[in-house]
Amino acid sequence: MKKVLALVLVLVLTAALFAGCDKGPETVKIGLITPKTGDLAVYGIAVENAVILAVDKINADGGIDGKDIELIVYDNKADATESINVFNRLVDNDKIVALVGPVISSTSLAVAPLAEAAGIPMISPTATNLAVTPDYEYVFRACYTDPYQGAMVAKFANENLMATKAAILYNAGDDYSSGLATAFEGTFTGEVVAKEGYTADDVDFRSLLTSIKELGAEVVFVPDYYNTIGLIATQAREVGLEAVLLGGDGWDAVQSEYGDVTEGYFFANHYSTTDESPLVQGFITDYNAAYGETPNALAALGYDGILVMAAAIDAADSLEGADILAALKGTDMDAVTGHITFDANGDTEKSVSIIKITNGDLVLETKISK
Amino acid sequence: MSYFIQQIVYGLSAGSIYALIALGYTMVYGIVKLINFAHGEVLMMGAYFTIFGIISFNIPIILALPISMVLCALLGMFIDRVAYKPLRNAPRISALITALGVSMFLSNFFKLLFGAEKRKMPDFPALKGGYVFGDVTIPYKAILTLVLTLVCLITLQIIVRKTKVGRAMRAVSEDKQAAQLMGVNVDLTISITFAIGSALAAVGGVLYAINYSQIFPTMGTLTGLKAFVAAVLGGIGILPGAMFGGFLIGIVENLTKGYGAGGWSNAVVFGILIIVLLVKPEGIFGKNTREKV
Known part of the structure; x- marks a missing residue:
């Protein structure tokens, strides 16, 4: 009797084991x-x-x-x-x-x-x-990718803005910024009159921007995040730089606090709300x-x-x-x-x-x- | 040539801020032989106090600046009382490490309070533009910065040279024990030194915010370090030396950027520190005194 009971129990438990399987995940x-x-x-x-x-x-x-x-x-x-x-x-x-x-x-x-x-x-x-x-x-x-984005901004500068002289200002300690800068330099067909690096802690860009102004760049490619862009754009206006600043997707949200100083500048992004x-x-x-x-x-x-x-x-x-x-x-x-x-x-x-x-x-x- | 002069103008305006902070480093070092690394953070707090005064309480900057100076002076005295005074007779290295700790504590504390993100300084329409001389533009901001810095330096010189407090400060810096024996209140004098140095840092913080339009909790760290280089360059403990060192660092930094080596500007500034320490460790204005071992 005990043996039969054990056998039944084993059968029930084995059946229970398979019960969950045939349905598959829901x-x-x-x-x-x-x-x-x-x-x-x-x-x-x-x-x-x-x-x-x-x-x-x-x-x-x-x-x-x-x-x-x-x-x-x-x-x-x-x-x-x-x-x-x-x-x-x-x-x-x-x-x-x-x-x-x-x-x-x-x-x-x-x-x-x-x-x-x-x-x-x-x-x-x-x-x-x-x-x-x-x-x-x-x-x-x-x-x-970063390089693709940098290359497309350069293409825009070539074909839409017809720029012949460009300067590049980038954060030399940041992979994102230097990756975009290199790609832009490689694709831009005009003359790159200056490629200047700065560090993440830099806050004073007036000297760099004055030297870019002196070299007569028509566009300045600045691939960095919006806070730094706010700083650079403010100082670009201060030194009277008339070149158009261009950037990448790191610029997103720059208009909320720095709309006045970035007026008329362009940047690449993944999508546009006005699409x-x-x-x-x-x-x-x-x-x-x-x-x-x-x-x-x-x-x-x-x-x-x-x-x-x-x-x-x-x-x-x-x-x-x-x-x-x-x-x-x-x-x-x-x-x-x-x-x-x-x-x-x-x-x-x-x-x-x-x-x-x-x-x-x-x-x-x-x-x-x- | 006008390009060179333009770069010098920017250099002087950046250098003013270093000079103001360097003065605080040098004063404190002169009197307690302590390099107060928390000084850069006092600059940061000065900038925050001013901006909060302007944004949250709507007070004009003419009033916000003195209020911020007073607050920073009190904070400077408080830092001295809490962090440095108990270590006054301890080895100098203990106080130095404490100073580093205070510096980190303050910048992280402000990060906690206000977040790590950069805050935008409100615009001052009156400070837009500048005087134009041919190809050289002297921005109003730069003029304000220079004038304010020179006023601070002259006031400081008068305090140190002509007043009783100043005489006490000079006495304590020459020989603390002798000054005490002559009836100078040493603790009070040290407190006043911290207060004045911190008030100057507050001015530096406000000028920083006006010139660069952004403030953030770690803004004082690198600025403070460069000002420290300026103080060492001029001869630490010597007031005109700090001033001169500040301007020199500002000019060198901007010339490096203006002549195509922007990525190297920090390296050049700290390279100067290494050269000074190797060649003339007492600084440009320093007298050669033999260290007793």
Whole structure:
């Protein structure tokens, strides 16, 4: 009798063991790693907001093959070590099938080899550093790279502004700034009359700007972040420099405090709020309704990042890393920040929006592509 | 030539700020033989107090500046009382390390209070533009900076040379014990020295904010270090030396930038420090005194 009971128990328990299996997972788990606290939180929160907006939209439309996306968000404090910790937690505990993020280049560089080893397809919405993708098959990005951006600004200076003499002023201690400066120098067809470096702590640019004025540059390429641009533009007006200043996506938000001194200057960005495409305007309306503010470029890239990943999972009809990877490689879609296809590295070479600062507003001047 | 003169003008205006801070370094060193590394942070606090006075309480800058000077003077005395006075008879290295600690504490404390981001100084329409002489423009900001700096230096010289407090300061700097025996209140004199030095740093902070239109919690660190180089260059402990050193550093820095070596300007400034320490450690104005071992 006891033996029979034991046998029955074993059978019941074995059956119970298989019970969970035949249904398969009910949701598609996607991880998001983004800085929500610390100095760069403003970037991370914009991306998170946009990703949540996109996930809600996809789920409301029926999800991926009938399954809802379950988004799992971790804060990496913009720190490389912390990013590795949360990535491991996402893979080991949460069992994600794909990753969106990390947001900052240095943290993406830390996570990329782990995603490759774990076979988790990863798309960083915003890491522009060149080294993030080339060595890793599973790693993609939704933004264009620093060198591409610098080259497109140079093309704009050549073809739209017809500039023949350019000066370059860049932060010599910053990879982003010097990467853009080198790319601009390589693509600009006119004469580069001066290429001057400064350090991150510099606050006095009057001497540098006077020397650029003396050399007769028509455009000055200054790839740096908006606070430094505010400082440089203020002093450029002070020394009476008449050349037009040009910059990259680090200028975003410069108009809020320095609109008067940057009037008439141009910079490259990932998208423009004055772009009339219905895709862009729809995104801006939805974002505004959800969060009560106009989305910045990082939000737009975050939105595109999750949409590209969701579309790939949908096309793959599978939750296996290798299948999603194959689908990602075939991506060919219109998104908020432009038309997205991937090259062999997993980089996208979409059009660059050139923005003109006009009366304190950011106005789309033109779109430049290769 | 006009290009060169233009660069000198910018150099003098940048140098004024270094000179004002260098004076504080030199005064404190002269009297307690302490390099007060927290001095750059006093400059930062002076700038914050002024800007908050202007933005939050709507007081004109003519009033905000003296209020900020008084606040910084009190803070300077407070820092001395809390951090340096208990170590007055300790080895000099202990006080030096404490000074570094105070400096880091203050900049991080302000980061915590106001955030790390750079804040924009309100615009002063009256200071836009400048006098134009041919190809040379002398900005009103530069004139204000120079005049204010010279007024501070002359006032300081009068205080040190002509008043009773100044005589006490000179006495304490020559021989602390003897001064005490002669009835000089040493602690009070040291406090006054910190107060004056800090008030000068507050002026430096405001001029910095006017010239460069941004303030942030770590603004005092590099500026303070360069001012320290200026103080050493002029001869630490010597007031006109600090002034001269400040102007010289400002000019050298701007000439480096103006003649195509912008990335090297910091390296040149600190290179000067190394050369001075190797060749003439007592500074340009310094007398050669043998250190007792």
